[in-house]
Amino acid sequence: TQLLEQSPQFLSIQEGENLTVYCNSSSVFSSLQWYRQEPGEGPVLLVTVVTGGEVKKLKRLTFQFGDARKDSSLHITAAQPGDTGLYLCAGADSWGKLQFGAGTQVVVTP
Amino acid sequence: EAGVTQSPTHLIKTRGQQATLRCSPISGHTSVYWYQQALGLGLQFLLWYDEGEERNRGNFPPRFSGRQFPNYSSELNVNALELEDSALYLCASSLIRVTGHSPLHFGNGTRLTVT
Numbered sequence: 001t002q003l004l005e006q007s008p009q010f011l012s013i014q015e016g017e018n019l020t021v022y023c024n025s026s027s028v029f030s031s032l033q034w035y036r037q038e039p040g041e042g043p044v045l046l047v048t049v050v051t052g053g054e055v056k057k058l059k060r061l062t063f064q065f066g067d068a069r070k071d072s073s074l075h076i077t078a079a080q081p082g083d084t085g086l087y088l089c090a091g092a093d094s095w096g097k098l099q100f101g102a103g104t105q106v107v108v109t110p
Numbered sequence: 111e112a113g114v115t116q117s118p119t120h121l122i123k124t125r126g127q128q129a130t131l132r133c134s135p136i137s138g139h140t141s142v143y144w145y146q147q148a149l150g151l152g153l154q155f156l157l158w159y160d161e162g163e164e165r166n167r168g169n170f171p172p173r174f175s176g177r178q179f180p181n182y183s184s185e186l187n188v189n190a191l192e193l194e195d196s197a198l199y200l201c202a203s204s205l206i207r208v209t210g211h212s213p214l215h216f217g218n219g220t221r222l223t224v225t
Contacts, residue, residue, distance in 0.1 A: 006152075033213065042114070042200050042216025043153070088153065090214075097166050098143070098214060102152035 003027075004089055006101035013108055016078055021104045023089035024071045030092060032072045034063055037086040037103070046074075079108045112137065114217035116201050122223045123191050131186040131220045135203030141165075142184040143204070143214060144176060148197040156199075159184055191224045198222075 007022045023032065031050040035043035047056050049065035049072060056063045060083075062075040076083055084107050090100045115134045123129050135142050144156040155168035159178035167174075173189040182203075188195055198221050202214040 040218065042202070042218050043214075044216070045213040048213065090153075097155055097158060097168075099155065100145070100153035102150070 004091055004099055004101035006087075006089060006104050008104060009102070010105045011107070013079055013106075015080055015108055015110050017108075019076050019079055019106065021074045021087050021106070022071070023073070023101055025091065026070065027091075028069050030069070032065060032069075033090045033092075033098070034072070034074055035088045035090065037088060038084075043086075043088055076106075079106075081108050081110050084108050114201055114203050114215050116199075116217035116220050118220060119218070120221045120223070122225065124225055125191055125193060127191050129188045129191060129195075129222055131188075131199050131201075131222070133184045133186070133201030133203075133217060135182050135184070135201075136215055139203035139205050139215070140182055141204045142178055142182065143202045144184070144186050145200045145202065146170075146197045147200055147219070148194075153200065157186065188222070193224050196222060196224045 005024050011019055013019055033048045034046045036046055037043040047063045049063055052067045052069045054065045060077045064073045086103045086105050088100050088103045090098045092098050117132045141160040143158050145153040146156055147153050157176050158166045162178050176186040178184045198219040200216050200219045202216045204212050204214050
């Protein structure tokens with residue numbers, strides 16, 4: 001069973017600060033997806049990283065896939081209140097089943 | 111394009127009863143996934159349907175079952191409800207079998223409360 005561990009579980013920061021969320025596994029994934037979930041809604045895909053060592057940027061969000069494709073990180077620069085939400089990483093196994101981490105709850109206060 | 115729709119949005123049942131949750135995928139999507147999101151536990155994979163067939167299921171007891179209809183909509187049935195079944199049940203659809211490259215499109219979920 002592939003297990004994805006996310007850290008920290010909870011992060012509360014002030015507007016303008018930077019933050020990093022981590023996603024780690026003992027297993028290798030062919031790719032990893034990051035989702036954000038806001039209260040009362042389903043998760044929404046932010047990015048998919050495929051290649052070991054890959055870095056993708058989405059405005060103030062930077063996603064990195066580890067060289068060994070076992071871990072990933074999400075870095076937010078100059079966080080804004082609109083970044084508040086539950087950040088989830090997910091990896092697909094060869095059967096097409098997407099395994100999710102438990103998520104990191106991010107709260108950005110003005 | 112309409113997104114994934116789930117009904118009902120909220121469902122209150124008593125222990126021992128049965129619950130039926132419904133999901134309509136995005137038009138053209140043939141794969142439907144069900145996840146349970148309990149507080150603090152993240153998303154736990156329940157079931158995956160594709161082209162009307164159950165393709166995979168997670169580590170849940172047999173009282174969790176479902177089906178996919180010819181129009182690709184899906185139902186999740188939970189029999190003999192227990193208090194710990196209280197959770198948000200999320201349905202997602204994708205165009206093809208998830209390979210890690212195709213995204214899941216989620217509905218807003220059904221909040222099931224068992225009293």
